[in-house]
Amino acid sequence: MRIGAIEAGGTKFVLAIGDEKGEIERRQEIPTEEPERTMAGVREFFSGEELDAIGVGSFGPIDLDRDSPTYGSITSTPKVKWQNYNLIEELKTYIDAPMGFDTDVNGAALGEAFFGSCRGLDSCLYMTIGTGIGAGAMESWKLIHGMLHPEMGHIILRKHKDDDFKGVCPFHGDCFEGLAAGPALEARTGMKGRDIPDDHKVFDILAYYVAQALVNYILILSPKRIVVGGGVMHRGHVLGMVRRYVRELLAGYIRTPELEDLDSYIVYPELGNDAGIKGAIALGLSALEDEQRKR
Amino acid sequence: MRIGAIEAGGTKFVLAIGDEKGEIERRQEIPTEEPERTMAGVREFFSGEELDAIGVGSFGPIDLDRDSPTYGSITSTPKVKWQNYNLIEELKTYIDAPMGFDTDVNGAALGEAFFGSCRGLDSCLYMTIGTGIGAGAMESWKLIHGMLHPEMGHIILRKHKDDDFKGVCPFHGDCFEGLAAGPALEARTGMKGRDIPDDHKVFDILAYYVAQALVNYILILSPKRIVVGGGVMHRGHVLGMVRRYVRELLAGYIRTPELEDLDSYIVYPELGNDAGIKGAIALGLSALEDEQRKR
Ligand SMILES: Nc1ncnc2c1ncn2[C@@H]1O[C@H](COP(=O)(O)OP(=O)(O)O)[C@@H](O)[C@H]1O
Ligand SMILES: Nc1ncnc2c1ncn2[C@@H]1O[C@H](COP(=O)(O)OP(=O)(O)O)[C@@H](O)[C@H]1O
Ligand SMILES: [Zn+2]
Ligand SMILES: [Zn+2]
Numbered sequence: 001m002r003i004g005a006i007e008a009g010g011t012k013f014v015l016a017i018g019d020e021k022g023e024i025e026r027r028q029e030i031p032t033e034e035p036e037r038t039m040a041g042v043r044e045f046f047s048g049e050e051l052d053a054i055g056v057g058s059f060g061p062i063d064l065d066r067d068s069p070t071y072g073s074i075t076s077t078p079k080v081k082w083q084n085y086n087l088i089e090e091l092k093t094y095i096d097a098p099m100g101f102d103t104d105v106n107g108a109a110l111g112e113a114f115f116g117s118c119r120g121l122d123s124c125l126y127m128t129i130g131t132g133i134g135a136g137a138m139e140s141w142k143l144i145h146g147m148l149h150p151e152m153g154h155i156i157l158r159k160h161k162d163d164d165f166k167g168v169c170p171f172h173g174d175c176f177e178g179l180a181a182g183p184a185l186e187a188r189t190g191m192k193g194r195d196i197p198d199d200h201k202v203f204d205i206l207a208y209y210v211a212q213a214l215v216n217y218i219l220i221l222s223p224k225r226i227v228v229g230g231g232v233m234h235r236g237h238v239l240g241m242v243r244r245y246v247r248e249l250l251a252g253y254i255r256t257p258e259l260e261d262l263d264s265y266i267v268y269p270e271l272g273n274d275a276g277i278k279g280a281i282a283l284g285l286s287a288l289e290d291e292q293r294k295r
Numbered sequence: 296m297r298i299g300a301i302e303a304g305g306t307k308f309v310l311a312i313g314d315e316k317g318e319i320e321r322r323q324e325i326p327t328e329e330p331e332r333t334m335a336g337v338r339e340f341f342s343g344e345e346l347d348a349i350g351v352g353s354f355g356p357i358d359l360d361r362d363s364p365t366y367g368s369i370t371s372t373p374k375v376k377w378q379n380y381n382l383i384e385e386l387k388t389y390i391d392a393p394m395g396f397d398t399d400v401n402g403a404a405l406g407e408a409f410f411g412s413c414r415g416l417d418s419c420l421y422m423t424i425g426t427g428i429g430a431g432a433m434e435s436w437k438l439i440h441g442m443l444h445p446e447m448g449h450i451i452l453r454k455h456k457d458d459d460f461k462g463v464c465p466f467h468g469d470c471f472e473g474l475a476a477g478p479a480l481e482a483r484t485g486m487k488g489r490d491i492p493d494d495h496k497v498f499d500i501l502a503y504y505v506a507q508a509l510v511n512y513i514l515i516l517s518p519k520r521i522v523v524g525g526g527v528m529h530r531g532h533v534l535g536m537v538r539r540y541v542r543e544l545l546a547g548y549i550r551t552p553e554l555e556d557l558d559s560y561i562v563y564p565e566l567g568n569d570a571g572i573k574g575a576i577a578l579g580l581s582a583l584e585d586e587q588r589k590r
Contacts, residue, residue, distance in 0.1 A: 147518065151548070156453055216451060219445065220447050222445055249451060253446065
């Protein structure tokens with residue numbers, strides 16, 4: 001099977017052709033310039049290729065409502081030239097195959113589900129903590145969308161008792177992202193993320209917020225496994241602290257085999273730098289399955 | 296079409312036969328006694344009936360894992376005689392039809408989706424605030440289960456600035472349910488719920504917590520509509536306060552047509568006292584659809 005994949009990022013586009021196992025046959029990166037220029041590069045990459053499906057994981061916000069006249073477009077991005085650009089419409093002019101389209105973080109979630117740390121599970125949650133905080137959830141092999149798509153990075157949390165930081169989210173101030181993403185850690189400490197020493201108390205605060213968010217995700221979505229990635233989670237000691245706080249905050253209320261073993265329940269991603277592009281392959285595969293079910 | 300329905304409650308069982316529109320043809324209530332006695336009443340009610348499917352919405356906790364050897368049983372309930380009683384196994388001895396089984400609150404959620412305030416939507420959330428707080432969510436016509444089933448009533452919230460109440464949840468103290476369900480309001484005020492005057496400040500605190508929970512549900516699940524019921528929500532002025540806090544807390548971050556109009560987005564249930572039994576009909580219909588899809 002040959003699945004086209006596009007990881008549409010704000011700095012670069014990664015293009016690939018892969019298969020149903022997530023193995024990549026051919027791959028190329030091109031810079032994100034004006035839409036016409038970048039999309040010409042995309043067209044060239046796929047020209048003459050026979051594809052069974054194609055998947056696109058995109059920076060956002062994007063219009064995911066299949067009933068909307070602007071389905072497939074990037075909407076109110078700060079990248080002015082991409083505003084209201086319809087990526088999917090453009091691809092449809094020369095690719096005639098089932099097409100999956102979703103946010104980059106939803107793509108990565110499906111990638112971990114199909115090819116990574118959640119293989120074999122029909123439910124999982126993927127979160128990334130870097131410049132921002134994003135998360136995607138999969139249930140019965142389908143990504144959760146609802147009205148729009150989740151924006152789990154912005155939930156309201158209880159403040160850590162020693163934390164009087166006001167937060168940096170332009171909308172909410174001290175929502176989860178405003179308190180715990182990379183820029184919040186840097187604003188608190190006045191240091192670059194990678195320079196903050198391991199024993200700095202900000203990591204206890206960080207772990208408390210990440211754990212609180214995970215506890216709320218568990219209580220609301222009940223995922224079968226949780227994957228936590230992103231630059232901030234590169235700090236090796238944080239995940240252990242998160243697991244301890246999760247156990248403390250759940251307080252034995254939910255009893256499942258999964259929660260007995262938090263080391264296997266809350267894990268790192270397996271796909272690393274390939275999360276985005278393998279996520280796009282997963283989105284393509286998922287679109288193909290939807291198409292086959294309809295027939 | 297004839298769908299059997301059982302609302303299995305801690306005090307009474309409601310039994311009915313209804314149709315695909317949720318119309319009830321025949322109905323009976325029997326008290327919840329020992330399992331053998333109550334289930335004999337159930338058997339009698341359905342004896343000689345031709346059913347296309349049957350749905351059961353049950354008090355819990357219950358085992359919903361279809362791969363578990365104890366699927367269909369009530370697990371660690373305080374009602375000792377019902378502990379580990381397998382309701383579905385018993386029904387299967389004499390009913391040969393697709394069988395839906397879920398929690399009472401998930402049933403009510405599906406009931407509102409199929410027959411009530413969320414008709415026509417493929418995604419919604421139903422919450423009830425009474426003696427406890429429970430909620431169920433539906434996405435793409437399927438209830439969300441994941442690892443177990445949601446326990447959204449126990450999420451962690453930020454405390455209201457004027458609230459120093461310690462909360463009454465036996466597990467978490469001041470989780471959402473511990474702060475905002477009926478018993479919490481009564482413990483705070485020393486009054487029966489219905490006797491608390493409308494202008495008591497506890498309703499501002501209540502509305503703040505309910506709104507915070509809804510905002511987190513919106514950010515995590517993105518439901519297309521939210522239904523809020525239960526004894527505590529009988530207080531007519533609370534829902535308006537909740538909507539105002541929701542708008543304030545979202546702070547314009549998510550822009551959708553649904554959120555433009557909170558009066559249509561956050562609503563009361565339509566099924567009233569029939570929520571449970573019509574929910575059970577919906578569970579039966581859903582099981583029938585699953586069965587038909589498999590063929
Ligand atoms: N070793 C580190 N320790 C702590 N924070 C880090 C570390 N490396 C990166 N970060 C933080 O992660 C953020 C970048 O996250 P990353 O996931 O790599 O990229 P992005 O979110 O932009 O895709 C930066 O804000 C930085 O503060
Ligand atoms: N009019 C009211 N005002 C405030 N609280 C009320 C009112 N009526 C009932 N309650 C509260 O609701 C709870 C009962 O909730 P209800 O949804 O009727 O039942 P249950 O949750 O047991 O199914 C009680 O704890 C009571 O405190
Ligand atoms: Zn925010
Ligand atoms: Zn609790």
